[in-house]
Structures are given as structure tokens and as C-alpha cells.
Amino acid sequence: MTQTEFRRARTLVIYWHDGELTAENYLERRSTDTEAENAVAVDPQAVELLEHFTDWSTVEKVAASLGEFDAESVREAVLSLAEAGLLIDRQGESREERFLEAWRDWGEEARFFHFGTRNTIYTGDSLEQRRSDARWVRQTGGTPPPIFKSYPDAPRVYLPRAFLPLGDTFGDVLTRRRTHRVFTGEAVSLAQLSTTLFYTFAPMQLYDAGDLGTLMLRTSPCGGARHELEGYVAVLDVQDVPPGLYHYNAEVHALELVDADFDRARLHRLTYESEMCTPSAFVCFVTVVFERTMYKYRHSRALRVTLLSAGHLGQTFVLTSTAVGLGAWQSAAFRDEELDEALGLDGFSEGAMYMFGAGVPVLGETGMPAGISRAGLTVPRRLVAAHPADTSAGSAIG
Structure with a gap:
């Protein structure tokens, strides 16, 4: 039987809140029907467990490396972390990778703000x-x-x-x-x-x-x-x-x-x-x-x-x-x-x-701001893409 592999989500933020260490996967889907916090309190044992899932691993492998905990307690903890979105399985990998690629040029602050404030519940406007x-x-x-x-x-x-x-x-x-x-x-x-x-x-x-x-x-x-x-x-x-x-x-x-x-x-x-x-x-x-x-x-x-x-x-x-x-x-x-x-x-x-x-602005001859010229004739990109070998149109217009 195939064992499920888990990995720590790469979209986690961890911070102190009301005296508790709190973790949140800001990419986790939020309900727009019920009010529920994505953030959950984590104890030192949970943080240690997350560290063991830096790369893909199974509950059995991690449990074997944690001699002080029995396999069943590790399994329960892993499933709890997965339910909170702090661990993902292979099914969630594709979505996470698409996100990280699309947002690769912006830092964690922008990612957390944008996705952490999505799907807020509204009370209505009657x-x-x-x-x-x-x-x-x-x-x-x-x-x-x-x-x-x-x-x-x-x-x-x-x-x-x-x-x-x-x-x-x-x-x-x-x-x-x-x-x-x-x-x-x-x-x-x-x-x-x-x-x-x-x-x-x-x-x-x-x-x-x-x-x-x-x-x-x-x-x-x-x-x-x-x-x-x-x-x-x-x-x-x-x-x-x-x-x-x-x-x-x-x-x-x-x-x-x-x-x-x-x-x-x-x-x-x-x-x-x-x-x-x-x-x-x-x-x-x-x-x-x-x-x-x-x-x-x-x-x-x-x-x-x-x-x-x-x-x-x-x-x-x-x-x-x-x-x-x-x-x-x-x-x-x-x-x-x-x-x-x-x-x-x-x-x-x-x-x-x-x-x-x-x-008081400096204007160019055409009335545009100084240093800016109106665009002349250009070759539509779709035309060039459709006929990459035919350069006659570009030569004539250029």
C-alpha cells in the first residue's frame, strides 16, 4: 500500500500572537460562508515536526526518527498539521508550485498581504x-x-x-x-x-x-x-x-x-x-x-x-x-x-x-511631455509571429 507523503508548505508564516506561537498557510483556501481563522497555535513539538518535513517524507519515516514519540501520536499530529494547511500532500504541490512561479519576483510581505486578505466574509449591504x-x-x-x-x-x-x-x-x-x-x-x-x-x-x-x-x-x-x-x-x-x-x-x-x-x-x-x-x-x-x-x-x-x-x-x-x-x-x-x-x-x-x-510643464512640439514622442508605425506582434520568415513587411515599415 502506498504511503502518503507530506511536506511543509512553502507559504507559511509564523509569528507570536496573544502570547502564542502561531502558524498560518496564507495560500490555504478560505471559506466565504463561515468565519474561520487560518492561523493556528503551534507548540515546540509541532515546530519540530514541521522541520522534519522540509522535504517529502512519510509519517512512518518521521516517526522512526522521533524515538520519544510513538507512531500513532506522530500520525495524529501530522494529520492535524495537514488539516491546518501547514503540511501539504502531493495533490497540493502543483497549486503551490504554480503560485511560487507566478509570484517569484515579489517577496513574502506582498504574498502574505494579498492572499492573507482574500475571501473575507461580508455582512451584507441592506x-x-x-x-x-x-x-x-x-x-x-x-x-x-x-x-x-x-x-x-x-x-x-x-x-x-x-x-x-x-x-x-x-x-x-x-x-x-x-x-x-x-x-x-x-x-x-x-x-x-x-x-x-x-x-x-x-x-x-x-x-x-x-x-x-x-x-x-x-x-x-x-x-x-x-x-x-x-x-x-x-x-x-x-x-x-x-x-x-x-x-x-x-x-x-x-x-x-x-x-x-x-x-x-x-x-x-x-x-x-x-x-x-x-x-x-x-x-x-x-x-x-x-x-x-x-x-x-x-x-x-x-x-x-x-x-x-x-x-x-x-x-x-x-x-x-x-x-x-x-x-x-x-x-x-x-x-x-x-x-x-x-x-x-x-x-x-x-x-x-x-x-x-x-x-508648469515643459511640452514637446506635439504637446506631449518633454522627452516623450508619439509612437510611429510599428509591426503588429501577431503579424511577425505568424510569418517569422517573412521580413519584407518589417523592412518596408521600419
Whole structure:
């Protein structure tokens, strides 16, 4: 009779949780019908047993090498580890290998986050269910966190509310938007800065969310209207605004001074000496106030939504910048801990997530960003693949 072979799963993470050593196979399939944790507590004996299954082996072989345990107890332990997904049999090998090949270029952190937050159970979205959920959130979470942040003792620059008209058609703005990396060095007008910040970060409306308190509605969508994202602005060359690092107070539409000495040299360091960021007229650092999301959403899948919200905000920023005549860019290339320190944040309750900036762009002859040319005639790849020996088409077009 063929003996079943087992091997330790290659998609395990082991960590301490509530005083217990905990193991989890994040690739293990999760039920979307019943709430069940994939993670299980493991004792030293279980860890030792997992070590014996680094390569394919049978219960009998491992039991023979563990003289202090009888074969039946080893078998029970192995089956328990297999049921928890910590050991796999030959049937699970193919799926694991396909995964490891597909995700070979990304580290364990990305793998664990993506697959560890899959198949979360949702409670439903009926009006009755939403009200019930809101009551539970209020009962277990207490008073909702503030929806606005401010630096009450900081010097302020109150921004004008005479906003520039966004007169171009939506289609024109969409098709004109490009990532710009080269700027003229001209100062951006105060109206351009004010308009861009207002339509990106300020509330368009406020509404009564019952047990969840008063919430704001921006131009960008955000899961549960939590709007956990804050904006900090490095002003480098804006008319009538002293250079420095500011917090944008969305409630009163004002810049609050955080660091008057912040300059291009500091920005250059924080953005890995980026030749795109440093010449900008202003740069926005987007941070996450984690409590705003965690207050309502207690599952780690909510971090996915926060990342999406940052992308929504970035798209609104670049489209608005385009509409007021600026060139814009977005990036996640910054020194996280140093940026948090520059912003005066601990990185835990609030931390940097994203950044985007704008300036007066340098345009090429075709109206494209400087350094970018429109594509000419090219040979369709399927044509070349279909006739690999016939090079006449490529020669004629090239």
C-alpha cells in the first residue's frame, strides 16, 4: 500500500500572537460562508515536526526518527498539521508550485498581504444590515474619531476661495493628462494651488451618518466615506506662499506650517534624488490616519481599500492639475521612515502612503511631455509571429 507523503508548505508564516506561537498557510483556501481563522497555535513539538518535513517524507519515516514519540501520536499530529494547511500532500504541490512561479519576483510581505486578505466574509449591504453594523461599531468603538485634522497653534496661510474655473470638457482633461517629469521652473499661481488642493482634499458635502457621526464627501470615492487620507504640502515655488512644509487643513481650506526650513535639498533626499520630484512647484504627501478606517472596519482587508482610496485621490489630483494648466505626477518612491519623521508622524497612528506633485510643464512640439514622442508605425506582434520568415513587411515599415 502506498504511503502518503507530506511536506511543509512553502507559504507559511509564523509569528507570536496573544502570547502564542502561531502558524498560518496564507495560500490555504478560505471559506466565504463561515468565519474561520487560518492561523493556528503551534507548540515546540509541532515546530519540530514541521522541520522534519522540509522535504517529502512519510509519517512512518518521521516517526522512526522521533524515538520519544510513538507512531500513532506522530500520525495524529501530522494529520492535524495537514488539516491546518501547514503540511501539504502531493495533490497540493502543483497549486503551490504554480503560485511560487507566478509570484517569484515579489517577496513574502506582498504574498502574505494579498492572499492573507482574500475571501473575507461580508455582512451584507441592506439598509437594515448597515444600521445594525453601525450600532455595533458605535457600541464597541465608542465615539467616532475626528474627520478633520488641524495644527491649531501653527501659523496659517488661508487660501483663496476664488477658484479657477474648470472649464475644459471632461474628455479633454482625461485625454490631456500625462505624467510630467520636466518643469519650466516658473512659479505656480496661488489660485492654481488653491483650486487643486480644494478639489482634491476638501469636503464637497458633509452628511449625518447616524451612529457613525458626521462624515465628509470628497470628489474622490472612499470606502465607507472614512476619508482617512490627509494631505501635507511641500511648497517650493508658489506665488504668495513662503516655501516650507505645510499641512492642508481641509476644514478651513488653509495651509498650516509644519517646517519652515523644508527645502528642495530635503525633498531630494526623501524622494531618492528623484529628478521628477525636486523641480516641482509643490509636492503633496498623502498620509493615512489609520484610526478613521479601523474604527469601522476591523479586518485587515480594509487596508486594500485604503490603498485604492489613495489611488482615487491621486487621479483626482492629476486631473485637477491638468484642468488648471499644470503638469502632474504620482509616485510611491520615498524613504518612508524619514518622511514620517519630517512630517512629525509616528508612522503607526498616521503614516506616509503616497505622494504627487505638480508644476508648469515643459511640452514637446506635439504637446506631449518633454522627452516623450508619439509612437510611429510599428509591426503588429501577431503579424511577425505568424510569418517569422517573412521580413519584407518589417523592412518596408521600419
